[in-house]
Amino acid sequence: MTTKKSNKKLVVKSTTENLSLVRDFVKETTSAAGLSEVDVRKVTLAVDEACTNIIKHAYKYSPNGNITIHITVDNEKISVKIVDDGGHFNPNLVPEPDLLKLQKERKGGGLGMFLMKKLMDSVTYTNLTGNRNQVVLVKFRS
Amino acid sequence: MHIVEEKVADILIESVKFDRATINESALLKENINRGIEKGFIKIIIDLSACEYMDSTFLGVLVSALKTVSRQGGDVKLVGFKPQVHAMFELTRMFRVFQVYSDLPNAIQSFSKNN
Numbered sequence: 001m002t003t004k005k006s007n008k009k010l011v012v013k014s015t016t017e018n019l020s021l022v023r024d025f026v027k028e029t030t031s032a033a034g035l036s037e038v039d040v041r042k043v044t045l046a047v048d049e050a051c052t053n054i055i056k057h058a059y060k061y062s063p064n065g066n067i068t069i070h071i072t073v074d075n076e077k078i079s080v081k082i083v084d085d086g087g088h089f090n091p092n093l094v095p096e097p098d099l100l101k102l103q104k105e106r107k108g109g110g111l112g113m114f115l116m117k118k119l120m121d122s123v124t125y126t127n128l129t130g131n132r133n134q135v136v137l138v139k140f141r142s
Numbered sequence: 143m144h145i146v147e148e149k150v151a152d153i154l155i156e157s158v159k160f161d162r163a164t165i166n167e168s169a170l171l172k173e174n175i176n177r178g179i180e181k182g183f184i185k186i187i188i189d190l191s192a193c194e195y196m197d198s199t200f201l202g203v204l205v206s207a208l209k210t211v212s213r214q215g216g217d218v219k220l221v222g223f224k225p226q227v228h229a230m231f232e233l234t235r236m237f238r239v240f241q242v243y244s245d246l247p248n249a250i251q252s253f254s255k256n257n
Contacts, residue, residue: 016165023162041226048197052165111198111234118233 005074006033014055014065014084022051022069026080033073036142043078043139046119049112050082050135058086058133077121080137088127143167145174153253154183155246159192163227165199175207184216187249191222196230208239217241219249 010025012018026044035043051067059065070081116123122138143166146157156174160167175186188204190196208218220242223231231237243249 019164019166020162041229045195045197045230048164052197052199055165111201115198115230115233 005072007073008071010069012067012069013063014059014061014067014086015063016052016055016061018067019048019051019055022067023048025069026071029071029073030078033078034141035078035139039078039139039142042119043080043137046116046123046137047080047082049116050137053112054082054084054086054133058084058089060086075141077138077140081134082137083128083132083134085130085132087131087133089125089133143170145170147174147178149183150250152183153185153187153250154178155187155189155250157189157192161192161194163190163193163196163200165197168200168203171200172203172206175203179207179210184211184214185253186211186216186218187221187246188218189221189246190227191224193222193227194224196227198230198234201230201234201236205236205239217253219243219252221246221249 008025008029010022012021023044026047027040030040030043047069051069054065054067055061065084065086068083070083072079072081113123116137120137121140122136124136126134126136128134143160146159148155148157156171158167158171171188178186186207204218204220211218218240220240222244223242228237231240231242241252243252
């Protein structure tokens with residue numbers, strides 16, 4: 001394969017209405033990069049969940065924040081870097097959901113981060129300078 | 143974006159008529175279900191056959207509804223999984239929590255079998 005490294009960026013305001021723009025951007029970019037249909041769906045859902053978490057938890061539904069999504073494509077992998085400035089977030093404070101317990105207690109919350117980890121090959125959170133957070137989602141080409 | 147609501151005897155049927163079931167659509171379904179429960183409906187069917195895509199917030203509304211009505215002896219049954227929605231339920235293992243039917247008549251009939 002001779003795919004060259006390419007980068008694409010989308011910046012949206014932190015509204016749930018913009019999530020469809022995000023999904024379309026990810027779908028188009030990963031499809032054009034030659035990812036399988038199944039992997040395109042996985043990456044799209046993972047990015048959707050990450051941005052939903054940012055809108056809900058970092059910006060607390062305030063529509064004035066920015067969400068920046070960079071997608072980098074190379075021969076080996078698709079990497080999606082998502083940056084917000086909604087205040088530092090510690091992913092270690094989010095407990096790993098106990099699926100058996102969730103089933104038993106019939107709780108549906110807390111599944112977003114779990115899904116991101118299941119759908120992607122790696123999920124890495126970093127606190128940047130200022131109040132910025134970065135999460136990088138990586139999917140290796142199968 | 144809309145949901146068609148139907149009542150068959152004591153069963154409330156919510157037919158979701160959008161292909162993307164996300165955080166944006168979840169509030170509408172939640173309102174409909176809560177209104178139905180307030181009116182005494184605890185047998186609920188959600189028809190998802192138009193949905194191509196579901197996020198975890200929308201899934202959370204389904205789980206929350208099931209939790210509420212099951213406390214009162216009711217149930218939430220689902221109809222018509224498209225592949226991507228099915229994949230979401232498999233990933234989160236929520237297919238073990240819900241009864242899923244291929245079509246509406248079977249789902250309706252299942253409530254009478256339970257009585």
